[in-house]
Amino acid sequence: MSAHGQETPDRLVYLAGSGSTALDQHIQSLLTDQLRSDVTLTPISDDQIPMIKNTPIVSIGPAAFSRVRQANRSIPILAMLVNKSFIEGFAARNPGQISGVFYDVPLLRQALTGKAILPQANTVAILATTASVELYEPLIDELPAHGMSARVFIVDNEDDLIPSLVRALRYGDFLLAAPDDAIYNPRTIKHILLTAYRRNKIVIGPSQAYVKAGSLASSYAPFAEMAALGANMIEQYFAAGEFPAPAYPQIYRIEVNDQVARSMNIPVPERAFLNQTIQQELTESGEAQDD
Template sequence: MWAFCLSAFAQEEAAGRTVFLAGSGNGALDQHLTGLLQSQMGEGVNLRPITDDQIPMIGEEPVITIGPSAFSRIRQANRNVPILAMLVDRSFLDAFADRSPGRVSGILYDVPLIRQALTGKAILPHATRIALLATADSVELYEPLIDKLPAYGMSARIFLVESSDKLIPTLVRALGYGDFLLAAPDSAIYNPRTIKHILLTAYRRNRIVIGPTQAYVKAGSLASSYAPFPEMVQLASQFLDTYFETGEFPPPSYPEQFRVEINRQVARSLNIPLPSREDIAARVDRQLTVNGEAADE
């Protein structure tokens, strides 16, 4: 059986490049990304779903993983597999990429916090102070942001949430400090169980919430930047080209283009005039370019 499978792989190699795909388990999401990837990579690439019994056999063929669970499944089954991760955050991927440079990389899914902060400032031009909620485990997420903010005329303060029952009291203190609340992808604080209470508390005090993701805008955050799937897929294709040419992936990176999702109903409730999504994104891009951040996100 092993010889047969290896022979099949060799035949596919002769026909073109082989790339394996480990899905997230969400059928609609996996199908959508697979279609985008195949369209972007063209007919010269054989994009194949991978099964558990195939993972130990993989040698140099790269594997695209969708989401952290798929990445962990592949990594645990075969630590030598070259992996290009999609839909993962920098905080999840960086340690793996540092241990296996060139063999593990990814198209980062989270939005750089400096971009989120500037999204808030594009909506509230006079904002100068940002409130941040963190736990002891997540406080380091914000340190690079705090160092960058003075260049944009802003500052931030971290309010430490010591336990779940202190979330709202800590939030109230944070809202008294900041012109808006900036949410990071910190599931200990921002999750389906807490987000309604956070949003209601913020809006009762006439404060907006920016982030943490596009999905939370639908739940009631005022705005969030996000990377469109076509942009992520285009960068993934470029990473694969580099891998096939050099045998190594570039380091994990964010897509170059971001868009902005906004909640106009929330804006109307708070009497906040909103620019268009395109105008907000353009303002953020200009600020990042002027300060030399765009390439470093």
Template sequence: MLSVSRICLKRVLWVVAGLVLLATGNAQESPNQTVYLAGSGNTALDQHVQGLLQERLGNNVTMLPIADEQIPMVENTPVVSIGPSAFSRVRQANRSAPVLAMLVEKSFIKGFAEIAPGQISGVFYDVPLLRQALTGKAILPHANTIAILATTNSVELYEPLIDQLPAHEMSARVFVVDSNEDLIPSLVRALGYGDFLLAAPDDAIYNPRTIKHILLTAYRRNKIVIGPSQAYVKAGALASSYAPFPAMADRGAEFLNQFFATGKFPEPAYSPVFRVEVNYQVARSLNIPVPEREYINQSVQDELTGNGGPAGE
């Protein structure tokens, strides 16, 4: 009777041991890190960014969408926010949550990151102004004067660019737009000065209500507009550098892995890679011979690295 009990006990122990090993194996195979995703509300965009990040993070990290009511409960788990509105929702709901902001401009996220270094970071969606200026220079090699439109609130954003341009044998002048009525007169003065107009991500000046008037005015004066994004190239700007989504995802995954390793994000940064979009139809209409996009991009990179590195980036 005793020997039978011992045999049964041994069998039970073997079963328990097997279950423990199985559980351990499953735990090793399951993701060991979690990232929450606060979406922009654009389902296709959110899924695209999530897919790119997940591909780069691998199977040891799982990304979970997070609802607004769940955000206050986040403690040490990183949250990826897509777009400025998503970041604002997360920040307002939980000021201690670690947040990596994607698809935000430098001017938007820089201040938050300075207040909470290591906790708040981001991958800039916009392009360094120097790179945009050199994109115009690569298309118009003899260009040396750049016209810029700004409001009184945004004029200071262009001071670093103005200081950087002499190293590249260029200069810039800012034309201040004081009111909506002053936009076209200021634009006409700017086009009379510059070899091209450098458009920056300044929503007060470049927006759906104004862009048509700006582009038509430049076109009628046989002047090109560079920047501020791919969307404006499709609307009629001649060219713009931009950060491709896969490259921004590369940097985002890099930042998340650093957070997992150290508990802190690095400082916000630009994409490690840029490309150039060109509207060749506009170029033909203005009778401007434009090189291939790859040539323009390489020329910009050569100019940056040939002058002490990618300044301003």
């Protein structure tokens, strides 16, 4: 097949970009590096999408996925840079046709990131809305096996935010921030971080961007790891005619805000030691696959 692969359309993959040229080119470059040489990855414009048949398309970010899905309901889509909560419903209803590489970090891994930094921590505080509270039930069930417990504090409007946060910080050894835009967004994050800081409590997560803003730490999957998984899923599509189920990458790194750690007088071990501690904890409990 590879001998004449370059002429056959079944080794072509389209790319629907996020609108950020730098990001789209970076993802395209990483995917190209990981894909076999007989696979061609070609950017596509929105007006071309309705004409595509039986050729897979990689969408970058939730807006690109939504545009592709609206324009062509039969196209096979691999969604990248999307959270599990965004894509898993689409994938469940369209198995084999829609898949994705999860961008968010498994909540258990994030909780264990907090415990690796604060080994004495055993209570985890979580903020959620009534719409998002069920997302945390699996984590609450998983934590006792790791010597921790969690409680969810409900925030249903902006007036609830600080009172609920104060109650959460009284309960938890740290606040686990999840990718819940209703709670963690540019309008609220400064208030959340300052309130936690004044009470000498750390915030873990939800992403590298929030670590730069003042969270103490977050696990994250490097773009290269997400691209490696995406390329593997594309190869599986060409081999089997359908995508595998969406999945998390297997390799994670940890971002730490050293300035916050110093100002809170928290000694943070080397990143490699933290990663090793988390991985060991997941492996010993049989959860290393980050299901």
